[in-house]
Amino acid sequence: MTKTMKISEAVVRRLPVYLRFLNELHKKNVQTVSSQDLGQKLDLNPAQIRKDLAYFGEFGKKGIGYDVDYLIEKIRQILKLDKVIPVALVGAGNLGRALCNYNAYLKDNMKIVAVFDALSNKVGESINNLKVKPMQELCPTIKELNVRIGIITVPAAEAQSVANQFVESGVEAILNFAPIIIKVPNEIRVHHADFTTELQSLAYYLD
Amino acid sequence: MTKTMKISEAVVRRLPVYLRFLNELHKKNVQTVSSQDLGQKLDLNPAQIRKDLAYFGEFGKKGIGYDVDYLIEKIRQILKLDKVIPVALVGAGNLGRALCNYNAYLKDNMKIVAVFDALSNKVGESINNLKVKPMQELCPTIKELNVRIGIITVPAAEAQSVANQFVESGVEAILNFAPIIIKVPNEIRVHHADFTTELQSLAYYLD
DNA sequence: TAGATTGTTAATCGATTAACAATC
DNA sequence: TAGATTGTTAATCGATTAACAATC
Structure with missing residues (x-):
């Protein structure tokens, strides 16, 4: 059924959840898993x-179920996590730092490769071996490093402007933590991760 | 239609989004808004x-639309944000600190009133005027302060144990940031806010 | 009155679940 | 072979959208 076909967002959101659990099973040397087990x-x-x-x-x-390692491989392919995806983050506040330091956890081929901040006292700071850069360097850096996903952890008032700069720089998808709905062209994918709403x-x- | 009736989760998740935007309108002294405007x-x-x-x-x-201030009041009531809701957080790492410092933004009556961590070097630290407490104090503190919502920002390996302690202490709902599905009794509400999945x-x- | 916009019903669309033949 | 479990179709369930009478 590998035809071209719109896959619903709900399905796509579950794939990383499967992947995470399969990774756990792999660590425990479990060979095979059934949809029954997974579901539970x-x-x-x-x-x-x-x-x-x-x-x-x-x-x-x-009669058997799914081979854990094979399924991991397949889901990685589907999610395009089979090669490293360079990510940039804007906003080196508390939340931004937290996400950068989480980098280790982002093993599945997501890597934050650049951090930016508008405040001059933040610029130059080191976060997890990355030097915070000023906003003027955003566009050239993103192009140079082939950044494909942008993360926004700035205050609501600046989020739209950051989003615009991401879009102009050629970023393809945005994860927005600011408590505001940002507007982008249709071809850019935005996910909102706002914990106050939650x-x-x-x-x-x-x- | 104020009858008792199961409201779908999708509806409930949109209410805070409405509220946030209405608060913006209020700040701009907008009196009235139509579903048309909101939708756009x-x-x-x-x-x-x-x-x-x-x-x-x-x-x-x-023919008119919704009175902004009245609608804010009503949505606050629906979401039970018309009185302060005491919240506790476990895990004073980067993410935990970020959320605590966000406290200011949590104006709509959510207040983090206690922070806990298992590591003795974290205990005693001050975050946003709150002293980090050791895990042994979790249960008594939660009962004393009438904490109703718990936030989990510990590593995946400890998340379930923290959840269990929250449940035993009488917390009614949990926001889990750890990348693992935690299991709780049916009457406890859990939301997962996992950004790696996102x-x-x-x-x-x-x- | 004419124009706008709600609240609500009906129609549509999409997602979840059940059921089962195929088969390891 | 008997038991287990998939892939997939059909049935169900639920959520979104369109349409419109009511009315400010």
């Missing part, structure tokens, strides 16, 4: 997991 | 916005 651990319906994977190919064996929607479920 | 700014269908709000009451005026699903959309 990830709180998902097994049929859904099988269907998700089947959009991209026939990765399992009937926290406030949690409050609804309090008794 | 937030990239949502106007009909959807009207429907979302209509689950909770009749907040608009036909970043990896972005990669899918690269050309």
Whole structure:
């Protein structure tokens, strides 16, 4: 079924979750896993997991399940994590620093290769072996390092301007942590990762 | 339509987005807003916005739109943000510190009132006027301060244990930043805010 | 009154789940 | 062979969007 076909966002968002758990199984030397097992651990319906994977190919064996290592390889390919993806981050505040230091965890081929900040007292600081650069260097650096994804961790007031600069520099996708909806051309993908929204929607479920 | 009725998660997640934008309008002294305006700014269908709000009451005026201040008040009530909600955080690493310092932004009545860490060298540190406490004090402190929401910013390996302690202490909802699915009793609400997942699903959309 | 915009019903669209033949 | 589990179709469920009468 590897045809061209719009895969729903919900499916795409589950793939990294599968990948993460498969990586754990790999570390534990588990060879094989069934959709049943996966579903139980990830709180998902097994049929859904099988269907998700089947959009991209026939990765399992009937009566057996999925080979862990093979499935890891396949999901990495699907998510384009089979080669290193250079990422840039703007906003060397607390959150930005946290994400940079997480770099180690971003093993699956995501690598923050440049950090920028508008404040001159931040510029030149070292974060996880990266020197913070001034905003003027954003565009040339992004082009030079072939950065494909941009992360925004600046205050809301500056987020749109940073997004514009990312777009002009040729970034293809943006992860925005600022609490504001940023507008970009259709061909650029934006994900919003705003934890105040997350926290406030949690409050609804309090008794 | 203020009946008891299961409101879908998708609806609840949009409410904080509305609230945030309405707060902006309020600051600009805008009196009234239509679902049309809202939809355009937030990239949502106007009909959807009207429907979302209509689950909770009749907040608009036909031919006019919604009174900004009144709608803010109503959404705050719906999200239970009309009184202060005490929040606790475990894990005083980079991410934890970032969230604590964000406290200022959490104006809408979410307040981090306690921070914990398992490492003795972290304990006693001051973050945003809060002293980091050792894990043994988690349960008594949470009960004393009536903490209702817990935030987890520890490594994946410790996240489940922290969640268990939150649950035992009487926390009602958890926001988990650790890259692992944590298991809790049904009556506890958990939201996962894992940015590696977010970043990896972005990669899918690269050309 | 004419124009605008809500609240709500009906229509559409899409995603999840159940069921089962195929097969390891 | 008997048991397990996939891939996939069909059934269900739920969410989004369109349309429009009500009304400010």
